[in-house]
Amino acid sequence: MTAGARKPDDALVRMGEIAAAAGRELVVRYAVRTGLAVRYKADRTPVTDADDAAQAIIATGLAEAFPGVPVISEESALPGFEARKDWPEFFLVDPLDGTKGFVQGTGDFCVNIALVHGRYPVAGVIFLPLTGELFAGGPELGAWRIPDGESPLSLHPQPVRPEERIVLTSRARRTPRLDAYMAGKPYLGKLHVGGAVKFCMLASGFGQIYPCFHPTSEWDTAAGQALLEGAGGSVRDLHGDRFRYNKPSLENEFFVAGI
Structure with a gap:
């Protein structure tokens, strides 16, 4: 990987900042997770106070940065298809992807935010809280890994046999x-x-x-x-x-x- 000549566009940068803010809160709560309150949804998947805290940060950040753009998040009330079927664009959010790993202490968790136009994602960020790495990209944008506090590195994986x-x-x-x-x-x-x-x-x-x-x-x-x-x-x-x-x-x- 080499430093990319292009930088992610402004929307992608802002999405990354919001994901990182949520991720920093998750790190704080991960360090003291022994007292974490865990509850279960109808499908028996776990949800915690950490999910809720990250959700609140992301919801506020997206509303301020992208006013009027709807959000579908795992940790919020889900709109029915009739309400959302004609949305020209919206965000898809998982404020804590890997809650099981978070609770069990495996470290396999991240923050996901995607911007969808029509039926396809056009920009997405994944923040890895324990390393501080941000991955960001889109089909018309390119892709980057951004180590904590460092410059973006353009991602161009080479094919293998x-x-x-x-x-x-x-x-x-x-x-x-x-x-x-x-x-x-x-x-x-x-x-x-x-x-x-x-x-x-x-x-x-x-x-x-x-x-x-x-x-x-x-x-x-x-x-x-x-x-x-x-x-x-x-x-x-x-x-x-x-x-x-x-x-x-x-x-x-x-x-x-x-x-």
Whole structure:
């Protein structure tokens, strides 16, 4: 990676600042998480006071920086399809992607913010609170890794031969659908990583393919798709079509992301 000649546009910069502010609050709460109050949603996924704090920071920041642009967030009331189907643009937010990793202390958590125009993400940021790294990009913008306090580094991962590919997967150890998909396909090995960090690794060249056969929602993938497309990669459904957003259901289909 080399320092990029272009800088992310103003919207991407502001989104990154907002994500970083939420991430700094998460670091504070991660350090004292032993007293964290954990509750569970109807689908038995955990949510904590840290999720709520990050959500509040992001909601306020986006409202100030982008007045009038709607926001869909995992940790806020979700608008019905009839209310949102004609939105020309909106934000998709996961204020704490990887709550399980946050609670368990694995470090696999991040902040995701994506700007969607029509049906596709055009800009996305992923902030890694424990390292202070920001990943930012979009299909018409390029992609960058911005280490804490340093200049942006442009991301241009180089292709590798099929037999050299690293397959990124979740931390689940039993992956029958993934194993069936990869059967007969050449690859070097698997790397287990939590959450949207996998998109950062793809964009950085530390993995080449991420077949996802577990449940995800639109806020889990939109920022990562924008970043990956900015780096020259893609996120496609199992029919080979570019992944779309603002569907009647905010649950995703299975997909394959890669460089």
